[in-house]
Amino acid sequence: MLAVLTAVSVREVGLSGGALVEGIGDIRRLVARMLPPALPELGTSLDLLLETVSIALLGTTLALALSLPLAFLAARNTSPHPAAYGAARAVITAARAIPDLVFALVFVRALGLGALPGVLALGLHSVGMLGKLFADAIEETDRGAREAAASTGAGRLQVITSSVLPQIVPSVVGLFLYRFDINVRLSTVLGFVGAGGIGQQLRATLGNLRYPEAMGTVALIFVLIVGVEVLSVAVRRTLLADEGAGVRDGSVLAFLGRRGRRRQAQVPPTEVAGAIRPPWTVERRWKAAYGVALLAALAMSMGGTGVNPLQVVAAVPDIWGVVQRFWPPDFSSGTDLLIDGMVETVAIGIAATFIGTVLSVPIAFLAAGNIAPARWVYVAARTVIVVVRSIPELILAVVFVAAVGLGPFPGTLALGIGTIGFMAKLLSDALEELPQGPRDALDAVGATRMQQTATAVVPQVTPTLVGQTLYMLDINIRSSVVLGIVGAGGIGFLLVQSIRTLAFERTAAVLLLVFAVVYLVEHLSAWLRRQLI
Amino acid sequence: MMHDGGGHVVRLRGVGKEFGAGRVVALDDVTFDVPSGQLLVLIGLSGSGKSTLLRHLNGLQRPTRGDVEVLGVDVVRARGAALRALRRDVGFIFQGFNLVGRLTCLENVLAGALGRLRLPRYGVLTYSRALRREALEQLDRVGLADRPFQRADTLSGGQQQRVAIARALLQRPRLVVADEPVASLDPESSAQVMDVLFRVCAEDHLTVVCSLHQVELALGYAHRVVGLRDGRQVLDRDARALSSAQAMTVYQRLGADPAEVTGRVLATAGNAGSA
Ligand SMILES: Nc1ncnc2c1ncn2[C@@H]1O[C@H](COP(=O)(O)OP(=O)(O)O)[C@@H](O)[C@H]1O
Ligand SMILES: [Mg+2]
Numbered sequence: 001m002l003a004v005l006t007a008v009s010v011r012e013v014g015l016s017g018g019a020l021v022e023g024i025g026d027i028r029r030l031v032a033r034m035l036p037p038a039l040p041e042l043g044t045s046l047d048l049l050l051e052t053v054s055i056a057l058l059g060t061t062l063a064l065a066l067s068l069p070l071a072f073l074a075a076r077n078t079s080p081h082p083a084a085y086g087a088a089r090a091v092i093t094a095a096r097a098i099p100d101l102v103f104a105l106v107f108v109r110a111l112g113l114g115a116l117p118g119v120l121a122l123g124l125h126s127v128g129m130l131g132k133l134f135a136d137a138i139e140e141t142d143r144g145a146r147e148a149a150a151s152t153g154a155g156r157l158q159v160i161t162s163s164v165l166p167q168i169v170p171s172v173v174g175l176f177l178y179r180f181d182i183n184v185r186l187s188t189v190l191g192f193v194g195a196g197g198i199g200q201q202l203r204a205t206l207g208n209l210r211y212p213e214a215m216g217t218v219a220l221i222f223v224l225i226v227g228v229e230v231l232s233v234a235v236r237r238t239l240l241a242d243e244g245a246g247v248r249d250g251s252v253l254a255f256l257g258r259r260g261r262r263r264q265a266q267v268p269p270t271e272v273a274g275a276i277r278p279p280w281t282v283e284r285r286w287k288a289a290y291g292v293a294l295l296a297a298l299a300m301s302m303g304g305t306g307v308n309p310l311q312v313v314a315a316v317p318d319i320w321g322v323v324q325r326f327w328p329p330d331f332s333s334g335t336d337l338l339i340d341g342m343v344e345t346v347a348i349g350i351a352a353t354f355i356g357t358v359l360s361v362p363i364a365f366l367a368a369g370n371i372a373p374a375r376w377v378y379v380a381a382r383t384v385i386v387v388v389r390s391i392p393e394l395i396l397a398v399v400f401v402a403a404v405g406l407g408p409f410p411g412t413l414a415l416g417i418g419t420i421g422f423m424a425k426l427l428s429d430a431l432e433e434l435p436q437g438p439r440d441a442l443d444a445v446g447a448t449r450m451q452q453t454a455t456a457v458v459p460q461v462t463p464t465l466v467g468q469t470l471y472m473l474d475i476n477i478r479s480s481v482v483l484g485i486v487g488a489g490g491i492g493f494l495l496v497q498s499i500r501t502l503a504f505e506r507t508a509a510v511l512l513l514v515f516a517v518v519y520l521v522e523h524l525s526a527w528l529r530r531q532l533i
Numbered sequence: 534m535m536h537d538g539g540g541h542v543v544r545l546r547g548v549g550k551e552f553g554a555g556r557v558v559a560l561d562d563v564t565f566d567v568p569s570g571q572l573l574v575l576i577g578l579s580g581s582g583k584s585t586l587l588r589h590l591n592g593l594q595r596p597t598r599g600d601v602e603v604l605g606v607d608v609v610r611a612r613g614a615a616l617r618a619l620r621r622d623v624g625f626i627f628q629g630f631n632l633v634g635r636l637t638c639l640e641n642v643l644a645g646a647l648g649r650l651r652l653p654r655y656g657v658l659t660y661s662r663a664l665r666r667e668a669l670e671q672l673d674r675v676g677l678a679d680r681p682f683q684r685a686d687t688l689s690g691g692q693q694q695r696v697a698i699a700r701a702l703l704q705r706p707r708l709v710v711a712d713e714p715v716a717s718l719d720p721e722s723s724a725q726v727m728d729v730l731f732r733v734c735a736e737d738h739l740t741v742v743c744s745l746h747q748v749e750l751a752l753g754y755a756h757r758v759v760g761l762r763d764g765r766q767v768l769d770r771d772a773r774a775l776s777s778a779q780a781m782t783v784y785q786r787l788g789a790d791p792a793e794v795t796g797r798v799l800a801t802a803g804n805a806g807s808a
Binding site for chain 1: 704
């Protein structure tokens with residue numbers, strides 16, 4: 001049944017063998033015209049890159065400020081009332097379901113071009129992830145410590161700040177950095193809809209057929225994303241190094257990949273007798289330095305983009321005005337367009353998942369240290385994965401649209417390539433964690449390397465592969481919703497069109513349909529995973 | 534610390550507690566008083582209702598029936614500010630210490646002052662110097678003055694429980710309730726923690742209600758011993774007049790008729806020690 005679905009989807013997005021060859025030829029020709037890449041004017045590029053990072057930083061900070069209070073309402077153990085719990089969870093779910101680009105389009109329409117709509121878009125959309133994960137972290141906190149604080153006669157807010165908050169601080173810091181990383185990627189695309197940053201340069205150079213400069217811009221984006229990721233991982237390491245203690249597996253912190261890193265507890269030397277100020281230990285100095293650096297970066301970002309908290313507050317009435325115009329959703333006209341768009345979006349998601357997964361498997365095997373035939377193969381495959389993962393899918397989509405024209409084909413290709421990066425990473429990590437025993441047993445009976453892999457490894461990773469594919473499908477259908485915003489097919493086109501023409505009731509109708517489908521797919525994929533594994 | 538001499542700090546009348554709509558009877562008709570300054574030890578098998586009873590004393594749990602009066606406050610009906618005011622006067626020591634592991638000892642102790650403060654606090658520096666000094670003094674009393682800025686989760690179990698005691702002391706409580714304070718400690722730390730707990734409580738003339746698993750420990754410290762079995766009071770007696778063999782009857786597996794056993798233990802106990 002999955003095979004049939006995939007075949008239908010591949011047909012739907014126009015991915016016949018001929019089209020594929022032709023399309024890849026187009027992209028090759030485009031890339032040929034792009035090479036050698038030329039650096040666009042460096043001053044402007046650097047300004048735009050700085051703006052991109054600033055928007056990401058301000059957006060993530062706004063998201064932090066909104067998510068933290070929301071998370072306390074959305075955590076079962078701290079929520080004051082079931083109604084508050086339900087409302088907070090609903091806000092979080094909605095923020096996650098509305099893509100950042102849709103927020104950006106709406107805010108650009110409501111507030112005009114510039115960095116402010118970009119900051120607001122990232123800020124609101126990120127609440128969907130941060131709010132959820134903060135609430136999870138709060139629900140994981142130790143009940144005993146909370147009870148002890150309440151037993152001293154502390155009030156509700158005092159209990160939260162002195163016993164719950166300290167417990168979630170490591171998660172908050174880790175997730176803030178992690179989300180900042182994601183937001184830098186998203187922020188590189190915002191310029192396409194006029195919400196600031198380097199995206200506008202990519203759009204301009206592609207629009208004027210200045211392909212070498214477009215390639216140069218893509219290269220700059222790549223460098224930016226890799227740089228920010230390295231930085232954020234480094235900060236995470238130093239800042240959270242001593243938080244291993246008390247972190248359970250499966251917790252948010254373990255999810256952030258710091259499992260098992262538990263530094264030996266350092267006992268500070270006996271302090272000056274009677275001291276009532278905390279001593280300046282190495283850790284405390286680091287924390288203070290990072291705190292100062294963050295404040296400086298925030299101040300610089302506000303200075304550079306001209307976005308400040310007052311403006312954000314001042315934008316609230318405008319935003320509210322627009323939000324009201326989303327009601328009632330208008331399903332009256334062009335129902336067939338709506339359905340066609342949705343079908344195309346789902347088809348792109350399915351086709352991209354299928355193609356990406358098939359191509360990711362060989363790469364994953366080559367990128368698994370315990371299976372790769374040679375060290376250089378391993379390094380090469382890992383490099384491919386890192387490179388692919390560091391180019392946002394939407395940037396790829398934009399380039400492909402320039403190469404082969406509007407339609408679902410460039411979108412599918414872009415998502416497919418993104419899928420390769422994601423799946424190959426997960427799969428190769430899973431392969432590396434496999435026990436060595438079964439292979440040794442086959443080695444002992446004289447099986448060749450290929451036979452060992454086929455008989456001992458493949459069966460062991462099949463459940464992981466199936467589970468990840470279904471999960472990927474869920475992600476890809478969400479992602480393919482926005483492809484249409486850059487002309488790469490699917491229902492996103494209707495979103496742009498309705499927002500551009502201020503037909504917000506129509507936008508609401510499209511979004512509701514998207515929510516319904518995304519919700520359905522999410523639950524279907526979860527259900528299938530349970531059935532198959 | 535001062536208390537109207539001779540008055541009862543705790544007054545329980547027919548307290549019953551059921552969980553899951555009557556499926557588990559955790560407490561059944563518990564009635565006794567604790568006079569000011571008394572050191573009462575509660576013994577009983579695990580599951581006999583000790584924790585549940587103690588958690589009624591500061592309103593962490595509410596009874597299904599009966600009355601709970603602590604320091605003159607009707608705990609069953611107290612809510613909001615009245616309940617917080619009561620909790621401030623009752624220092625509660627938990628079996629699992631219930632510290633925030635990431636925070637320093639001093640900050641954990643400072644949480645004991647929250648009931649006196651109005652605003653939320655985050656970080657040692659948000660507490661006044663006077664309070665920090667007071668917290669350090671309490672750490673000194675439990676023998677940990679040399680490590681106020683060590684993370685709590687890097688301490689041994691016995692040290693963590695002493696931090697928890699300092700936290701309770703900073704509340705300036707009138708009653709201390711301790712729920713198996715040494716159950717998760719090795720014998721040596723147990724003795725140390727019990728010594729510290731009862732020494733400081735005696736110094737401050739505090740009334741103490743403490744549950745313990747070990748009869749020998751109980752007899753060593755208590756003025757009075759109350760035994761629970763299956764939520765029922767099966768022993769209540771002056772500790773000096775109680776041999777360890779008599780106390781052990783609380784732990785005997787029940788015969789066919791619990792009422793009969795209950796009657797026997799109460800008979801050997803004679804008149805209770807609430808003098
Ligand atoms: N929150 C609860 N929900 C349901 N049953 C409980 C709860 N707390 C305690 N109980 C039950 O009440 C009885 C007494 O428990 P507890 O007071 O913890 O005993 P002890 O502290 O003496 O070991 C036990 O049967 C226990 O399972
Ligand atoms: Mg207990």
